[in-house]
Every structure is written in C-alpha cells, then in structure tokens.
Amino acid sequence: MKKKSSKVYPIAIALLIVSIVLAGCGGKAKTESEQNNSGKIRLTIGHFDVDQNGKLFRDALEEFRKENPNVDLVEEAIPHDPYRVKMTTLGASGELPDLFVANGSMLIDYIPKGYAGTFNEALDADPAWRDSFLPNAFDEFINEGKIYGIPNAMFTVHMIYYNKDLFSQAGIQSFPTTWDGFNEAIIKLKDKGIIPIAMGNKSNVPVGSVIFGTLADRYTGTEWFRAMKKGEAKFTDESFINALKALQQMAQEGAFNPDINSIDGDQARSLYYNKQAAMLIDGAWAVNNLSTDAPEEVRNATGLAILPAVPGGKGDPLTVAGGSGWSLAYNSKLTGEKKETAIKLIKTLTGQEYNKKKIENNGQPPIKVTDYDQSKLSPLAIAYFDFMEDKNFSPIYDIQLSPALVEVIYKGLQDLLIGGTTPEELAQKIQKVRDTQK
Template structure:
C-alpha cells in the first residue's frame, strides 16, 4: 500500500505540535500536568440558612481553585445523612469525604475500620492545629489517633423567644421552672402556641430539649456512668424523673398539636410567622433566623438557656451540645485522591473556613475574634451568652446507635402519653445490649 508524502508530512507536523504543547505545559508549570482526581463528599448543607449557603460557596471556591479536581457533592438533610451513612458503612461503601459527628459516630466508624487518621496532616499545620479551643479534638480522637476537626460549635439547646409576644400578653420571660410552666399556661389561655416543636425527625426533642432536661435532673456524672453502664442505669429513679419532667411539658400544652408530624423547618416557620412565643433549638437555628425570619420577628427575638429544674443535680448554667460536625476521610483513599480530600478538608475546616463559618452567624470551636461591627446583633447576643455557659453532653453524641434510636422513638411516645418506666427500660436494654452488658 502506498502512503502519500503529504499525509506522512502532516502526521509528522501534528506530532511535533502535540509534543511542543506538552513541553510548553511542562515548562510553564515546571512540572508535569496534575493528575485528574474525582472526589465525592456527602454533607447536610442543604438549607437556605447562612451556614449552609456559606459552606456551599466554599465548595464552589474550591472547585474554581482546583480545576484538576472533579468535586461531586451530595447534600442530604441531617437525619437522612445519618441514616444513609450508617447504611453504606455496613457495606463498606463510604464516600470519599462525609460530614460526621463526634464521639459515638466517630468511635463506631473507627471500630468498623472506615476512617483514616489525619494526625500527620494537621501536625504539618501546627498554627491551625493549636488554635482550636480546649478539648475540641477529643470527640474525634480514638486511642490517640485524630480522625477529624470540628467545623463549628454546636450547643443544641436554647430557648429562642419573641419579646414582643411576651410583652403583648403581659407574660414574664421565665427564669425558673415554675415561671416557665406559668408562661405556658398564660399563652395557652391567649391562644398563642407557647413553644413550637417539629419532632417528625425524632432527634429534635431529644437533642434540643431532653438532653438538657436530663442533665438538669440527673447531672452529667450520672449520665456518663449510665452510658458506660458503670454504676448507673437508665431505669434509675433520677432518669425516670427526667422523663416525667419532659412528659409534663407535653401534658400542660407546651407544644402545638401535631408536633410529631411537622419537621424542624416547619417549626421555625410557626415562630417566624408570629404564631408561637418560643421554640427550642440549637445554636445553628440562629443562622436560619438571620436569613429567613421577618424583620419584626428577628428584631424582637432573644435567646436564653432552659431554666433550672427544682431539686435537680445538674449545673443550671449549662446547655447540651457537642463541639460540632467534622469531615471524615474514607480509609480507602490513597495517593492523589487522599491529598485532594485533605485539601478540601482544610478549605472547609481550616482557618479561612472557620472564619467564614463564624461570619455566617454560626459558633465555632476555634479561636477567632468576632467582628461585632459586621455581626448580626442576635448572633452577638448568642456569642456573649456562650462565654459563660458550659456545655454538657447531648444524648445522641454519647449513646450507642441502638439506644439513640430507642430514645428518639421513646420521646415521641412519651409526649403522647407513654409510660416513663417502660420507655426507660427500653433505653436501658438497648444501651446494655450495645455494650454487651
């Protein structure tokens, strides 16, 4: 077969051009073109609150700065994310990076050999590592290995209240448990929802209300012993008393009808529409209010912690919470993919990410001064409040997954008239079973 000289010449020229382009790229960069990497991340930054909007923007900024990394992100609501993570964990099919929670979830994933430690990476950036607040990394540390860093600070239990509604109906903002019960009675008489609750995703009542009530009644030391099943049980009288205190809130009409049928977003809408005087939620709710509440509601909103329970053993100047969610790095990642994952972790949880989070009206577990000239007044109020309030453990950060499911379902049942002793026994059996005791 004959091949024309013109065709051979064209092939030669094309080869030289391509070689020249490759040489030019190598010369300009001083190194070979970076390896293309595909990275997956699952998160719960799905809403229109300031924090979620900020985190999504940080991911967009990361994409722009790293064209060599194809970032595929998937957002799920918090309860859906937790469920899905545990489902894929059972099959060892974790995404490359994923939002996870400290303490119980971290320990379970480490036990399942699903995570890789990041000690070497954070040790390479001591100015970042050493600027977290005291004990911030404890919830992500197992046997000396650090598996993530907190990207926020998550006190989970505050009362947000509308001062204008209190004033309109002549109701005193409560500072004692008796005053809280009296306020609930007054608002019911006036046809105002005392405290909006959206417990369809049943962690809400447990995390934002009961974890603090439980601590008020039993004290933190008792709870930690019960978690370990070492000298305390969930069938003990003090825990049953805590369940009764919670149940009494439902009995006296603290919450609107159908509270187990609406979600956290709908709960916030009731408050934003001026239909409820109060709601209980974590510090994260503030970013939602700042972005979405009408000005007349936002300007009259203030924050306080739950009043002390008479005769309780807990510290009345505390609230439940955790240091905040972190990003887990899949054990399977190696090489360029692992490097890319750590770069993203740093972009979201490093100093710039921490500052962006604080600027989004969200507390952080990191030492940064708040710029009060730019911060929303309500966030300044929360920021100042937290300087004098201790954090005690939120129940779902310490209990086993099995016990968390039982207590979440149990509190729904409790608020509908369930028997406290029966519910306590189910929780005790679940935790003891999970520990093999």
C-alpha cells in the same frame, strides 16, 4: 467546656456539613482506573446544607475546584435527616464516600470497623492548624488517642428563642428562672390562645436533641452521663426517669403545638415567625434562620434563654447540650495523592479564611478566628455570643451515644409526647438496648 473570649466568639452554628454521594455508595464499587479515566484525582464528598452556611460551604468547594483543576470533586447534597439515616445504613456496608461528615455517634460505629482515617499525623505536621482549634474541639472525635474527625463547628444544640411582646401580653414580664415559673408561663400563654413552644419533631431528632439532652442533664447532672457510658449508671435510675416525667408533663399541659410529631423544623419556625407561638426551642443554627428569615418585628422582640433549674436536679443550670457535634472525616481506604488531596480540602474548610467568612455570616467556627468584621454580624448573633459567654457544654445524646441507642431514645420520646408509653416503660426499653452493648 467554658467559653471565654469577649473578642473571639468561639461557638459555631452547626449545620454546615457534607453530602453523601449516592452514585458512589450503591452497587458495585468502581475501580481506580474507572474513577480516574479523566486523568484527574477523583474524590467523592457528601454534605447536607440548610442555611447560608450551606452556601458558604458549596462556594468553598467550587473555589477548591478552580484552584485544583486536577481534582474531580463529586458532590451531592442530601437533607440533614436523610443524611443521618443514609450514613447509618452505610455503616453496615462500609461503602462510604472518600470524604464525609460524621458525628461522634457515627464514628462510634465506623472506628471499630476501620472505616475512618486518622488525622494525628496531618495535625502534628501543621502545628498552626492544629493549635488554632478551640479547647476540647476534638473531644467527640477521639478514640484511644487517635483523632478521626476535624470539627467544623462548636455550638449549643439547645436555645430558647422567645417573643418578649407575646410574653408581655400573657402577663409574663421576664423569662422564668425556676421550673415552676416556667410551667406557669406555659399555662399563661396557652390561656391566651398562644402556642407556648413551637417544635417540629417529625424526624424524631429535634425533641431528643434540642430539649431532652439539656433537660435530662438538669436532673441527672453530667457525671451521671459519663458514668452511664462506663456502665456505672442506668437509664432506669430515678433521676433519668424524672427527666422523662418532666418532658411528659410539658406535653400533657399543652406546652407544644399539637402536631409536633408531624411537622418539621421549618414549619415550627413559621409558627414562631407568624407570632402563633411564643417560644421556639432550637439549636444555635436558628440564630442565622431568625436573622435572615424572621419578620423584623419578631426578630427585634426575640430574647434568648435556656431551660431553668429543676427541683432537686443534680445538673448545673448554666449548662447546655453542645460541643463540636459534626466533623469532616475521610475514608480509611484513601492513600497517596487521594489522601493528601482529601486532607488539603479539609484544611481549607477548617482554616482561617473560611471561618472568617463563617463568623461574618453569623456562624460559629471551631477555631480561634483572629480577624473578622464584627459589624457584619446580626444583632441576634452578637446577643447569642454574649449570652453563651458563661455557659458550659454537656453531652449531646445523638453525638456521643451509638446509633442504636439514639434511635430507641428518640423514637421513644416521640411516643412519650403523645402518651404512647410511660417514663418507666421507656427507661426500661432504653436500658435493655444499652445492656446489649456491654
């Protein structure tokens, strides 16, 4: 998917999303009369939020309450990683909230079970809303022509933020354009006592999502991924194993902080902020983190890059893993006023006014924002939008693959980083899980 406009920036910091309501998800479900004993329309909604866009989201919910006093909107925020686990667990019971955020992987699980409602009718009834979305924004949430999620972002999950001053101290004058040059830079930084790449992979998601998806595409090409989903390619193919070997090589030569599997993203960012690490590999959402939290000296020295081309790779070096990623969805059990109110809230959270505020907070909306104040964007956000102008998106593994497959890949990558498995063994283990899904 190509980003085109120089006036409208069409990408989106992801992590603005919705929380699971624990009270409504465990135990015996409440009856309709119990839910509405106040005379209001009761809706449960969940979200995780970790940055300024999280506040923006919560503020929007509060504004919706004020404008709709007949609605009892119940929310509870849960951090990103526990949210993923919780929603996977609820996929077994079907006790989902009335509204929820779902990525493509979750919808793969929910749709066959009939848990998620469709949006085709609501979108067609409001062409202005439907046509405001960027090209391909719905791709990850469509099944057999039916739309099950409304995207709330478009973003890349892979971006290398690097400190130009630390690179210069190590004798690296510009970001490497070849894989050999990238490995040489890692060695030079390490020799200077600088951590080459800061990463926090405690949850097992970050390395798989923000590095490996793009690295794998460098070797396999995007067509391989599409063929694999159809059962026409395998994880035991040489190109995929080569990607695993490349990641293992990075770990073996000391590319990452030694405690990569025991710290989280916030701790990894601290290594970069404190100039202990020369690079931070993270998603688009880190633009906002760096813009607000990084020391000015570090922020001003930060450059942007992506993984370079690899020897013999079949992938486009201008491609990065990305897309809509997450969507706002609703429980298929909703009918009547509850369904109408749920869709009304989702339209509020994906409309022009909300996304105008989002982009002005260094976020990246899934729609064409027609009027916003560019002066409110941070210099790093503007640099990011410019950088992404000529980039294409490749699939995000944890968005487009089933939860079971994602789990075996990402846990396996954790083991690979510390030498607990070989690339060949891991490839076979992943393919074994894939074979059970045919």
